[in-house]
Amino acid sequence: MKHVVVTGASSGIGAALVAEFVRVGARVTLVARREAEMQAIAHAAGGQTQIFVSDLSRIDTSLDWMLPAEERFGPIDVLIHNAGVQLVEPAEEHDPEALQAMLRLNLLVPLHITRAVLPKMLARNEGTIVDIASVAGLAPTPGMWGYNASKAGFGAASESLRGELRKTGVHVVTVYPGPVDTPMARAGYAAYPENPALQILPEGIPSELARRIREAVDLRRDRVIYPRFYAVLRYFPTVARFFLDRMTPRPHSRKGR
Numbered sequence: 001m002k003h004v005v006v007t008g009a010s011s012g013i014g015a016a017l018v019a020e021f022v023r024v025g026a027r028v029t030l031v032a033r034r035e036a037e038m039q040a041i042a043h044a045a046g047g048q049t050q051i052f053v054s055d056l057s058r059i060d061t062s063l064d065w066m067l068p069a070e071e072r073f074g075p076i077d078v079l080i081h082n083a084g085v086q087l088v089e090p091a092e093e094h095d096p097e098a099l100q101a102m103l104r105l106n107l108l109v110p111l112h113i114t115r116a117v118l119p120k121m122l123a124r125n126e127g128t129i130v131d132i133a134s135v136a137g138l139a140p141t142p143g144m145w146g147y148n149a150s151k152a153g154f155g156a157a158s159e160s161l162r163g164e165l166r167k168t169g170v171h172v173v174t175v176y177p178g179p180v181d182t183p184m185a186r187a188g189y190a191a192y193p194e195n196p197a198l199q200i201l202p203e204g205i206p207s208e209l210a211r212r213i214r215e216a217v218d219l220r221r222d223r224v225i226y227p228r229f230y231a232v233l234r235y236f237p238t239v240a241r242f243f244l245d246r247m248t249p250r251p252h253s254r255k256g257r
């Protein structure tokens with residue numbers, strides 16, 4: 001039975017990943033800050049789960065859950081870096097501490113955790129690391145200055161690690177979600193003025209993204225872009241840049257919200 005770890009398991013895409021991997025018989029470790037939410041998600045999923053409360057924007061304690069998790073469920077087979085936050089506000093309004101915390105959570109801590117897990121996966125010559133980046137890393141959206149930096153960095157690290165590990169049994173799946181209906185996405189829309197263009201863009205649902213990620217793990221696919229429409233950003237980045245720069249409104253000032 002596979003041991004799957006999902007960070008950011010208390011909401012949105014993380015909650016859907018827990019349900020999906022429990023459904024196919026995995027033992028799932030949930031990691032995030034909100035315990036009650038994780039308990040409800042684990043209870044609804046059924047199956048074998050365990051919960052660890054951890055603030056993953058802190059590098060010093062970010063590995064504390066790992067040993068106890070492996071003691072109970074065995075070595076990690078699938079590590080899913082899903083936890084993330086998003087700041088949507090004018091660049092000059094980014095609070096320095098919030099910016100650093102976001103870069104730690106979205107970029108530095110996932111690399112730190114991968115660095116800790118990788119030697120054990122390589123020793124067993126098996127395992128999968130799933131990195132949830134964003135289409136914002138492929139086509140950075142004006143108004144998400146620091147977030148774009150974190151996700152472009154994370155996506156680049158993920159793509160290069162897969163190449164580096166190609167001749168080993170360890171696989172890396174890079175995930176580029178477009179808009180997916182979660183609390184994060186809803187808060188993101190609210191940060192921009194009304195924009196009719198936003199209303200025609202396709203939006204995905206967490207359960208379908210989770211299914212595609214599980215399938216990519218099983219079939220050792222390189223990447224998941226969902227909704228599929230957003231693959232256009234990967235193939236035509238210059239065209240995407242042209243339209244994004246001209247059509248994305250400047251986000252509301254935090255002071256005015």
Ligand SMILES: NC(=O)c1ccc[n+]([C@@H]2O[C@H](COP(=O)([O-])OP(=O)(O)OC[C@H]3O[C@@H](n4cnc5c(N)ncnc54)[C@H](OP(=O)(O)O)[C@@H]3O)[C@@H](O)[C@H]2O)c1
Nearest residue numbers: 008010011012013032033034056083084134179180182184
């Ligand atoms: N939804 C989208 O449209 C979209 C698009 C592209 C990429 N993504 C990416 O998909 C991932 C999941 O996003 P979502 O939409 O499901 O967002 P969400 O519903 O807001 O969930 C975010 C998760 O991250 C966890 N998290 C936040 N800060 C944390 C911290 N300091 N320590 C540990 N966990 C923390 C939250 O748990 P706690 O608050 O309990 O700690 C929560 O479980 C993120 O990496 C996001 O960037 C989402």
